[in-house]
Amino acid sequence: MQTLTVKCKLVLSKEQREALDTTMRAFAAACNDAIAVGRRLNTTSNIRIHRVCYSDLRARHGLTANLAVRAIARAASILKIKERRNSTVRPTSIDYDARIFSFREADWTVSLSTVQGRIRVPIAVGAYQKRLLSSRKPTSAVVWKTRQGDYYIGIHINVETPPPEDEHGWIGVDLGIASIATLSDGTVFSGDQIERVRARYERTRRSLQRKGTRGAKRVLKRLSGRERRFQQSINHTISRRIVDRAAAEGKGVRLEDLSGIRKRVRARNKSQRRRIHRWAFHDLRTKIAYKCALAGVPFELIDPRYTSQRCPVCGHVEKANRKSQSEFVCRLCGLEANADVVGAINIALGGVVNRPEVALASVLTVLHGQNRNGSKSSYKPMTSVVGS
Ligand SMILES: [Zn+2]
Known part of the structure; x- marks a missing residue:
């Protein structure tokens, strides 16, 4: 089983937008209070933070019971990440669970709890979202607001995929840089073309950065968008071919867990390039997962330890x-x-x-x-x- 997030735009009235904005502010303030409590008690435990400040948070920020529960859960998960311990939550998102969120397929709407009561909001769905959401009962979601002022909901769904017919039934995918993806049947998707284009973007970027003018900054921004779209279209093609092959052969798809990929990239790349690579891996992995889910192809992430050191014939690890x-x-x-x-x-x-x-x-x-x-x-x- 895997959890996917289906992203849909919310179609809000002016009043609903205001209700969400107010709720985002209250939610973020509650998260930040809960983070402060956790830091003071030197704990990352959801339960301990809850015990100390739950009723206080509800009273102070006017949150419903489960919005307060979600704020505390968000705070605890932030405290658990060392690099984020001292960060603050900005008022641009809200977490939802089964008590405060529901999805109705009959009219493609969601019901959301806000500090001003429940609101029912239509979601914009294309064929893609419809296929993923149809006849499901999602129990959690996250609502967020973009810098451009658009509102989205990410609905979490659990996708059951059948196990492959036998234990030979997996295509393994190794993600890399020289070869973007190598399959266990020997197929290689070369990264040459991507690396050439990246190098070109990189040169342009450097000369623009040297200029440093406002016009140059605007071009830089447009450039990074274009580079991302180029990578996305390549990733789309690669993931399509992998999943089509798996479906045709009745196999599942296995990938390394992302944490392992990150570590390997870190060793060889610096800042900007590293960020782009990390993003590209994540994008490809997500695209494969979604296409598998839609095609009913089994999908698994496996522990990446030793996959590069272990001999697949005799099992020797060195x-x-x-x-x-x-x-x-x-x-x-x-x-x-x-x-x-x-x-x-x-x-x-x-x-x-x-x-x-x-x-x-x-x-x-x-x-x-x-x-x-x-x-x-x-x-x-x-x-x-x-x-x-
Ligand atoms: Zn061997």
Whole structure:
């Protein structure tokens, strides 16, 4: 099961907009009070903060019971992140749960609790949102306001996807920079084109930054929007092809959990570039998840530990197995292969689980396939290790 957020624009009357604005201010003020309480008590516990300030928050900010509960929950989750402990919540969003939010499919509206009572608001839905929301009973959501003054609701839905037919039934996807995505069947989506375009944007950006004029800043902003849209369209194509293939073959899609990807990018990239890469990974991963959900294709995130160091044939884990960014050579059984493909196969196998007997068949198929295409990979097993 996975949770997706379906984003819809709220179609508000003037009074409703004012009610939401007032509620956002009260909600943010309550969050900030609760954060202050947590800091004073030196706790990140939802329950402890609740005990100390729940009735106080309701009285002071005029919140309904569950809006106060959500504000405390938001505060606790912020306190748990070290970098955010000292931040303040701005009055631009509200969290909703089942008691204070509901969705009605009959007329595509949502009901939201505000400090001025319940409001029923139409949501703008296209075919895409309709397919995701149809015949569901979502129980939580978040409402936010953009800088341009538009209001959106992100409705959380839980999507059940069936398990694939057997344990060979996964396509593993390894995300990277030189190759944007490498699949466990040996398919590589090259990042060359993207990197070339990025380099061009980067050069322009630097010369504009040197200028530093107001006009230059405006161009910079437009540039970053254009770069993002370019990346999004590439990600759209890649995710489409991965999910179509999985659907056609009756397989599921497995990816590494994002935290692992972040760590790897951090090691090699600096500030601006790092941010763009991180955003691009996140965007691609989200697009794959959504397309899987719509196509009924199983989707899983797996623990990324050792996916780059583990030999998928004999199960041996050693840092030195990964000779370079692109080369994998197992120190135990001698398997030689493209490092990204090895990573993708490990992801397809579910990360840390050690099942060499399953791995062998798929690795041989992939690597032999690669050899036919004239790539460098070869397989030289030492039978004593592989044999069961
Ligand atoms: Zn090995």
